[in-house]
Amino acid sequence: MNKIFFNAQQQLRNGWWVMVFIAILAVSRQLYKPTRDWLASLGASTMQLEPLALVFLLLVSWSCVLLRRQRLADLGLALNSRWWQQLLFGTAAGMAMMAVIALLMWSFSAATFGINPKFQAADLILGAYLLLLGAALEELLFRGFVFQRLIDGLGVWPTQLLFAAIFAAGHMENPGLEGSAKLVAMLDLALASLLLGLAYLKTRSLALPLGLHFGWNWAQGYLLGFQVSGHEHNGWLLPQLQAQPDWLTGGNFGAEASIFAVFVDCLALWLLWRWRGVAEASTSPELMPNATKTATLPG
Structure with a gap:
């Protein structure tokens, strides 16, 4: 017993x-x-x-x-200088990923962009406030205590796959999830969960996944003007989706439902997989394909 x-x-x-x-x-x-x-x-x-x-x-x-x-540091909330560096790096990386997606959409005539005449600078601050809170809530819920206990109990990939399915399913009732974009969106959400989970595993910190999550959403909604998981935002740019299939444009769900987002997420997953990680995270051989290399990410 x-x-x-x-x-x-x-x-x-x-x-x-x-x-x-x-x-x-x-x-x-x-x-x-x-x-x-x-x-x-x-x-x-x-x-x-x-x-x-x-x-x-x-x-x-x-x-x-x-x-x-x-301590809270054991949960991934050390809030020391390394933590803030990883948060900033993750935010920049998330924004860069979304910028690449937008560039690919423009290059393949899936979308054009103009300046939004209704945009105000205050929208950027309001958007940062709301989306940072949302990203922090989701990361604490999906990469926090339960995720970490199951990593220890079930192992890395059973837990990663389980949470990828839960994360994708948790967005199924979002607006705009329809047509050919639905399958692509579900796939990309699952890939995003794997990416964010791997970001935690490589650092044993919530800073990097939080930054990636926030930077991705903020750039998507308040810089590029796309819907974020189906929700409208008043962005700096005003995208015009062209007469292309939803799986190419993302439809009314946002750029993350585009096949270009799947490509960028796969590339980011590969790069993160190749990265050795910080010393505290380098305890599992299956997460260290390049164990002899030194880390190049801040922290």
Whole structure:
């Protein structure tokens, strides 16, 4: 009976830690709406309430970390200079990936671009605020405590494939997911999950995946003017989709539903796979195809 709950080191098994997380999350969900309503009654605006879901998820994750007698740094939230460097690098890389996708779409006559006359500079700041919160929430949920426990319990690739399926399925009800873009979008979302998971595994930090996620979405929505997973944003540019199939243009879901996004994600996955990673992450031979090379990514 003892082996059901504890491993050979007399530590609670990872599967039970996942159940602990789910239980605490379920309790927090009962507190979330009353807390939000109470803050709204005090005069908090919708924009001021945006971080609340992230705060609750952070508290749930922190509770589990404390129960394991660990620190937030063990969750991937060290917030030291290396962490911020990786966040900035990931943001720049995510933006660059989306820029390449847009360039390919333009080159293959899938889209043209003009300046959006309704754009205001404040939109960039508002977009950064909203999309950074959204990316942080999703990364903490999909690459945080549960992902990390299953990595330890099930192994790298079973967990990666499981979360890729969950991440893609979690977007199935998004607007704009229709026509030939639907299959491409699901494939690209799964690839994006694998990429973000690999970014965590190579660094044992949430900074790089968070930066990639945020930079990708912010550039897609507020610089290039595409929908982000089907949601409209007031971007600096105004893309005009040409008379091409949805799998080429991304349709109403956004550029991430274009076949060019699949190509860019595959290229990014290959490059990240080839990278050795930082010292703390270099513990699994299956993640180190070039173990003799030194890291070139910041941190």
